[in-house]
Amino acid sequence: MRIAICPGSFDPVTLGHMDIIRRASNLFDKVIVVVMTNSSKKPLFDQVERMELLNRAVAQEGLRNIVVDCYDGLLADYVKLRGATVVVKGLRAMSDFEYEFQMALTNRKLNPQAETVFLTTTAEHMYLSSSLVKQVAHYGGDVSDLVPSCILPDIISKYRKDNEDEHEH
Numbered sequence: 046m047r048i049a050i051c052p053g054s055f056d057p058v059t060l061g062h063m064d065i066i067r068r069a070s071n072l073f074d075k076v077i078v079v080v081m082t083n084s085s086k087k088p089l090f091d092q093v094e095r096m097e098l099l100n101r102a103v104a105q106e107g108l109r110n111i112v113v114d115c116y117d118g119l120l121a122d123y124v125k126l127r128g129a130t131v132v133v134k135g136l137r138a139m140s141d142f143e144y145e146f147q148m149a150l151t152n153r154k155l156n157p158q159a160e161t162v163f164l165t166t167t168a169e170h171m172y173l174s175s176s177l178v179k180q181v182a183h184y185g186g187d188v189s190d191l192v193p194s195c196i197l198p199d200i201i202s203k204y205r206k207d208n209e210d211e212h213e214h
Contacts, residue, residue: 046074046075047073047074047075047130047131048073048074048075048076048077048127048128048129048130048131049069049072049073049075049076049077049129049130049131049132049133049162050076050077050079050120050123050124050127050129050131050132050133051065051066051069051076051077051078051079051132051133051134052078052079052081052120052123052132052134053078053079053080053081054080054081054082054083054086054088054095054175055078055080055095055098055099055175056086056088056089056090056095056175056179057089057090057095057098057175057178057179057192057196057199057200058095058098058099058102058175058192058193058196059170059173059174059175059178059191059192060170060173060190060191060192060193061135061137061166061170061173061174062135062175063102063106063193064135064166064167064170065133065135065164065166066078066103066106066108066111067106067108068164069133069164070108070110070111072133072162073110073131073133074110075110075111075112076110076111076112076133077111077112077113077114077127077129078099078103078111078112078113078114079113079114079115079116079120079123080092080095080096080099080113080114080115080116081115081116081117081120082115082116082117089179089203090199090203092115093115094199095115096113096114096115098196098199099113100113101193101195101196102193102195102196104195105193105194105195106193114127119155120132120148120152121151121152121155121156121159122155122156124152124156124159125156125158125159129159130158130159130160131159131160131161131162132149132152132159132160132161132162133161133162133164134148134149134161134162134163134164135163135164135165135166136163136164136165136166137165137166137170137171137172137173137174138171142163145161145163148161149161149163173191177191178191178192178200182200182201182203182204183204185204188200
């Protein structure tokens with residue numbers, strides 16, 4: 046069985062993420078979408094919430110060979126732990142490539158059995174990032190064309206709650 050790992054912070058999951066996940070599911074027998082902790086980012090949703098949002102988005106797509114998980118350590122260690130041989134990463138632009146290439150070489154050094162496969166995003170998702178979604182949603186903009194419809198209410202309510210908390214202080 047060919048197992049691939051698709052890591053990310055997924056804060057929140059976007060239609061760009063789902064495009065990469067869907068395409069990976071067509072290439073591998075099993076894809077583990079793993080919510081990783083990025084110590085340089087302050088997440089909007091906690092790890093459990095991000096897993097829940099991903100599970101709903103995967104179910105909405107009807108993807109049966111996807112498993113959602115979370116991990117707080119090194120990706121290379123997680124790949125070994127799950128018996129995977131491939132890491133799938135999505136690329137939007139050249140700036141993504143430089144960072145992801147560095148990460149792929151580091152992961153290869155830490156786990157020589159794992160290969161990194163890059164899938165380029167579709168043109169319609171080239172600009173899309175979780176950071177962009179959060180910025181637009183923060184100011185009350187419409188993100189309905191940027192995220193899976195099943196998680197849109199969660200994003201709206203998270204920002205509504207945050208804005209109410211700000212006005213109370």
